[in-house]
Each structure stands twice: as structure tokens, then as C-alpha cells.
Amino acid sequence: MTLSPLTPLLAEARVAGRALAAFNIIQIEHAEAYAVAAERSSLPVVMQISENCVRYHGSLAPIAAATLAIARACSQPVVVHLDHAEDVALVDEAVRLGLTSVMFDGSKLSDDANRETTRRVVQQCHAAGISVEAELGEVGGKDGVHAPGVRTDPGDAARFVADTGVDALAVAVGSSHAMTERVAVLDTDLIAAIAARVPVPLVLHGSSGVPDDGLVSAVAAGMTKVNIATHLNQVWTEAMVARLEQSATVDTRKYLGAARDAVADEAERLLRLLAGHQSLRRAR
Numbered sequence: 001m002t003l004s005p006l007t008p009l010l011a012e013a014r015v016a017g018r019a020l021a022a023f024n025i026i027q028i029e030h031a032e033a034y035a036v037a038a039e040r041s042s043l044p045v046v047m048q049i050s051e052n053c054v055r056y057h058g059s060l061a062p063i064a065a066a067t068l069a070i071a072r073a074c075s076q077p078v079v080v081h082l083d084h085a086e087d088v089a090l091v092d093e094a095v096r097l098g099l100t101s102v103m104f105d106g107s108k109l110s111d112d113a114n115r116e117t118t119r120r121v122v123q124q125c126h127a128a129g130i131s132v133e134a135e136l137g138e139v140g141g142k143d144g145v146h147a148p149g150v151r152t153d154p155g156d157a158a159r160f161v162a163d164t165g166v167d168a169l170a171v172a173v174g175s176s177h178a179m180t181e182r183v184a185v186l187d188t189d190l191i192a193a194i195a196a197r198v199p200v201p202l203v204l205h206g207s208s209g210v211p212d213d214g215l216v217s218a219v220a221a222g223m224t225k226v227n228i229a230t231h232l233n234q235v236w237t238e239a240m241v242a243r244l245e246q247s248a249t250v251d252t253r254k255y256l257g258a259a260r261d262a263v264a265d266e267a268e269r270l271l272r273l274l275a276g277h278q279s280l281r282r283a284r
Helices: 006-016 028-041 051-057 061-073 088-097 111-127 154-164 188-197 212-221 230-246 252-274
Strands: 020-024 045-050 078-085 101-104 131-135 168-170 202-204 223-228
Touching: 006 020, 006 078, 006 131, 006 168, 006 223, 020 028, 020 078, 020 252, 028 045, 028 061, 028 252, 045 051, 045 061, 051 061, 051 078, 061 078, 061 088, 078 088, 088 101, 088 111, 101 111, 111 131, 111 154, 154 168, 154 188, 188 202, 188 212, 212 223, 212 252, 223 230, 230 252
Parallel strands: 020 045, 020 223, 045 078, 078 101, 101 131, 131 168, 168 202, 202 223
Antiparallel strands: none
């Protein structure tokens, strides 16, 4: 298979009543794990590089090059996605490097500025064949207008999509970023109401805090892309610590390999769960 833009995979998932899983990358081993999970499950996957990840590595190009190479070698469709980019210059770089999707996050801007900047990003990316996800207002956990308890208005969401031409929209429906416990309760009635008004697929951010049954219900109500990062970071850390406690080693391949394998297993389980397949085992 080849690298894919986000839009056609979202369209397929929406018609099938399933969701596309999107997992964040920090180390190269994350991308390797997600490719393995996609191949085992025979399902597409989104590999996401966030602006925070770029800041950690110091630049986008090296981690993007590695992720793109792993994605091209995968037998399943892979989207390589720039996530939560607030800097338009970073979007420009992602386009030059060949990423196939971007999320421009203008939620900290004024409403007018968010719409205008997002519209310009959409025009640029569409000219290059790249999909664009955006956010009407911040999802909880990032101290923005969508702090926990705040919800996206369906009419506002529909107008934002009409004004900007985005291919997917992240909405606030009860989740929150960086949750380490899976206790969030989503407003599935609101998800359905937004899905009925908005012509593009909806995206759930902060999904690590949502239990399995909540994720399944969200997909049934109309979510088409589900972003998971913190939960997989927990899986990674637990496996790495367990390996180091089992026997001390200075060989980084030993404990990073254990973490990679554990993340591959859980990513496969989540891919199947969001596609409506049988869960392999209980989540951590």
C-alpha cells in the first residue's frame, strides 16, 4: 500500500460505521509498533507527529523522515499526520516533507482569526493533496475555551466547516487531553447532534481517558477518527519499567523493544475495537 491522505480513509470508515485510529509518535519505535499493529489487524492507521513531539526532537524533518519510511513499508494504508500544529510555518514544512495530513490548531486565536487562518491552511494543503483537520475550540485539558464541561455547539461547528472547508473537525464532547484514568463520560447525544449537522467526519481528541465501551458508543454516535496518545504512553512506560525491573541492562534495545512490543499489542487491540472487531483482551 502507499501513504494515504486522511480524507479517503475517513470516508470509508464513515460509510462502514467504524472509526480510524490515530496514535501519536514520540520515538521511532512508536511508528514501528503502529505499523505492526496495522499489519496484524489488516486495518489502516494514522501515525501522528504533534508539535510537542517536534519541539522535543528539535525539528520535524528527522522524525518525519523515519515515520514516512516506516509508513511506506507498511502493507496497510497509513496516514502520516501533523497533529495540533499552531505554527503555520510548521504546516508549511509538513507539506514540503510529504506528510499526508495536518491538523491546524487555531483554537487559541480569536474566532475570526481561527477561521481565516484555517481557511488559508486548507487552500494551501488541498493544492498539495493534503487533508486538513481543525478544531473549533480547544478540547479540555489545554486551558482553552473547551475546558472540561464546555461543549461544542452543533450550529457553530457546521458554520466553521462551511467557512473553512476543512476535511475533519475535532469537537468537545466530554473528553480531555492527557487523562491517565479511563473515566471520561462522553455526551453521545451531542455527538449525534453534531454529526447530523456537520458534513465532514468528526474527531475525538483526549480519547485516552475514555473507557472501551465509551469509545464504541462514540463511534456508533458518529465519531470517525479517534486520537489516542497518553494511554499508549502508559503502556509503553509500564512495559519498559517492568523489563528494567526484571533485569538491569544498559542495552536500550532490551527495554525499548519491550515497550515497542507492548504498544504494538495494545494498538492492535484498539484498532480492532474501533473497527467493531472483537477486542483481544481487556485494556490496561
